[in-house]
Amino acid sequence: MALRRIVLSLAVVLLLVAGVLPVAVMAGRSLVVDGRLGLAAYHGLLASSRQWELLGNSLRLAGLVTVAAVALGVPAGLLLGRTDLPGRRALGTLLALPLLLPPSVTAVAWMGAAAPSGPVVRLLGAGASAVLSSFLFGLPGTVLVLATAFAPLVMLLVAAALRSVPPRMEEAGLLVARWPAVLLRVTLPLVAPGVLLAAALVFLMALGEVSVPPTLRYPVFAVESLTRFAAFYDLAAATAAAMPLVALTAAVLGAEALLVRRTRGTTGMESRGAGRALVVPLGRWRRPAAVAAWSLAGLLVGLPLAVLLVRAGGAASYAEALGRAGDALGRSLLLAALGGALLAVVGFLLAVLAWERHGRLWAVPDAVALFLFAVPAAVLGVGLIVTWNRPWANVVYATPLILLLGYLGHFTAVSLRLSRASLELVPAGLVEAARVAGVGWGRRLLWVVAPGAWRGIAAAGLAGAAFCLRDVGMTLLVHPPGWDTLPVRIMTLAANGAPSLIAALSVILVAATLVPVVLLGAVLGRREVLP
Amino acid sequence: MRRCLAAILGLGVLLLPACTRRATRPGAGTGEVVAYVSEDQVFSQPVLERFERETGIRVRAVYDTEETKSTGVMNRLLAEKDNPQADLYWANEPIRAEVLRQRGVAEPYRSPAAEGLPETFRDPEWHWTGFSARLRVLVVHTPLKGEPPASVMDLADPRWRGRVVLANPLFGTTTSHVAALFVALGDEGARSFLERLKANGVVLSTSNGESADQVAAGQATLSLVDSDDAINRIRRGDALQMIVPDQAPGGLGCFVVPNAVVLVRGGPHPEAARRLADFLLSPQTERQLAEADCAQIPLHAGVPVPPDVPSLATLSVMEVSWAEVAAKMMAIQPELQAWVGS
Structure with a gap:
């Protein structure tokens, strides 16, 4: 030993x-x-009102990104991890891609879409540039880019948690109810800890993100505090500026762990016991669900990639x-x-x-x-x-x-x-x-x-x-x-x-x-x- | 599994020589030089590649970015003062080079290639030497209705209220320019200007490039940027006009910002560093930087330039003491921070 x-x-x-x-x-x-x-x-770290304002911006951004990523990621995780949706493996790969790219690349792609000379503006007309730019540069655009980048994390963690749900519990539910009710009352509560973990991680990743907010001109604490204090060429001040983020990280993960402890369910790391995971048949909803999922993937992932391809020439x-x-x-x-x-x-x-x-x-x-x-x-x-x-x-x-x-x-x-x-x-x-x-x-x-x-x-x-x-x-x-x-x-x-x-x-x-x-x-x- | 382990071991063996070759300091030996570069990579990389081709000395570079100047090479040089990794710093403006001199990071070097460069653009004791300059210029969105601005002071003119964008004055050439204004106008004069600027609803951006982009897009009408930001965008057809400010007789004059070469004290390759410094300070490099999209202004006399690159000989230039401006830049940081945060 x-x-x-x-x-x-x-x-x-x-x-x-x-x-x-x-x-x-x-x-x-x-x-x-x-x-x-x-x-x-x-x-002086949080002495000026500006610092508090920036911290507020950061929390607002992280909160909105978390809500959007969960709203996108949980249904995507359910569709890909539990249903008979056609082409789900390819769809999963496409949807996972933004997580594995630097978010700044996604931001560059969206900026290309909004540029006056960009393909989207050429398609929609000159007036679209101003509308797209006003949306993209600021909080909405930053939320869009980061939610696209981090939603795959939620999707993957939910899919992982779904595979750990004991089939016998869902089978018991199916004796008295149909799949929608079982998903809502049995499956989702069981994967709640997985969703909670994903939400905590997305919140913290958005809070510490330093490449997209400055690119899309949304001032946040992580960027401003590090850059402003570092302007003094003083490493002690720069490290002090980073410590609130470290403390927030510990606090959010601590809260997540406490909540998970009080919840009965799975984060995807436990054995599901005997039996194969059940598959939810989509039936007549199979085709509409596929169209909707592929359209969303096309808009959030395909469009920015297409813009990059066109701009590259x-x-x-x-x-x-x-x-x-x-x-x-x-x-x-x-x-x-x-x-x-x-x-x-x-x-x-x-x-x-x-x-x-x-x-x-x-x-x-x-x-x-x-x-x-x-x-x-x-x-x-x-x-x-x-x-x-x-x-x-x-x-x-x-x-x-x-x-x-x-x-x-x-x-x-x-x-x-x-x-x-x-x-x-x-x-x-x-x-x-x-x-x-x-x-x-x-x-x-x-x-x-x-x-x-x-x-x-x-x-x-x-x-x-x-x-x-x-x-x-x-x-x-x-x-x-x-x-x-x-x-x-x-x-x-x-x-x-x-x-x-x-x-x-x-x-x-x-x-x-x-x-x-x-x-x-x-x-x-x-x-x-x-x- | 056995194949996996073999692959991992193989990769480790591949990396090992790369790690051990520079076990003490990077680029040990005479065939390499380590350069930290604040000049935009898109313009500086071709110059360094020409140096590699012509001398056979490999340049290992660390470049700055637009958005992460806070943690950029200047901080890295200061952090590594007691354990220098770099041989040479190519600064994109001389004030931070002067700060490095004051902090004991810079090694004096009188390059033979510096003969003929104006004395005003170097440290008297040769801790840094300037070359290829940019101007601090006004840019306006075109077409512009009415009289164009003529002075940096016009940024605070109520005529432009809510339409002025300025790069964060805690970073880059904007800091140097504000510090130079404190020296030229006196503390009270500069403070008054900053307050009027704030009252005029100035919007802060992360960089001069972003300021120029905002003006080009019509999101702002007026800004103060570097001449390369302006000329670069004008050449690609953006809706911008460049104005060299304060050219009236008796006026402030235009603030000129040369690049600067600094040799790092205790750097691992002093000989190669001197050769790179000579190369950067040569008329050939100045010509290359003038012809590139950064359109920088040669300081050597007689270097041919494209027609849209201004000539220093025809301009009224702001006279400054670099040491005084550098000291002022450090002194006003808390004040600037408060101004940005207010």
């Missing part, structure tokens, strides 16, 4: 070093100004884009592959820790990983700089290892949860038989558990790779010289870069992101694996 303790402890330590240490060091650093301990860096734009950023694309793919592999391994080990309920604190890594997933990327980025920017740590700070550490800290929750769900599918009897036969823990893990959960582990790696590929907030801050990724290159070229170049780069990023997404779809399309 020493091996088990060493391996699992190593995974926990990696998570702590990658994520918790930077946040803790940053919090500590904000308390030291000019070598003295105190709250000087916090003075011909081959010359792509040639220029590849000339300008081909190296960044290569680095993005390499880092995504390495990050995905690392996340798959560490996520799997931490999932095993929770699955085996090893030690007294088996549930802690999951909660910590979730917290780190919800902490704004820019906050984690500043924390990594504060922690690792030391001469003795150049082997980390001055190399791509700093990015891999950041990815591990930020995205372990994704791989942990996917691996954890797949572990429920490993036959307990098989593991027990191996144990009784004298097979040690390491060999059991390698030859019994991992093969049984391989699709979940592969899915964890691919989803992790996709998240690494899309990251901007942290990579922008900590990438070593010459190691910028494609999303970062798009951001830096956007300053006075031609719209066709930015659109072509965005299309290339979408294409690159489709690789893990399609593979993920293929892996998750198998019925026996959770979505």
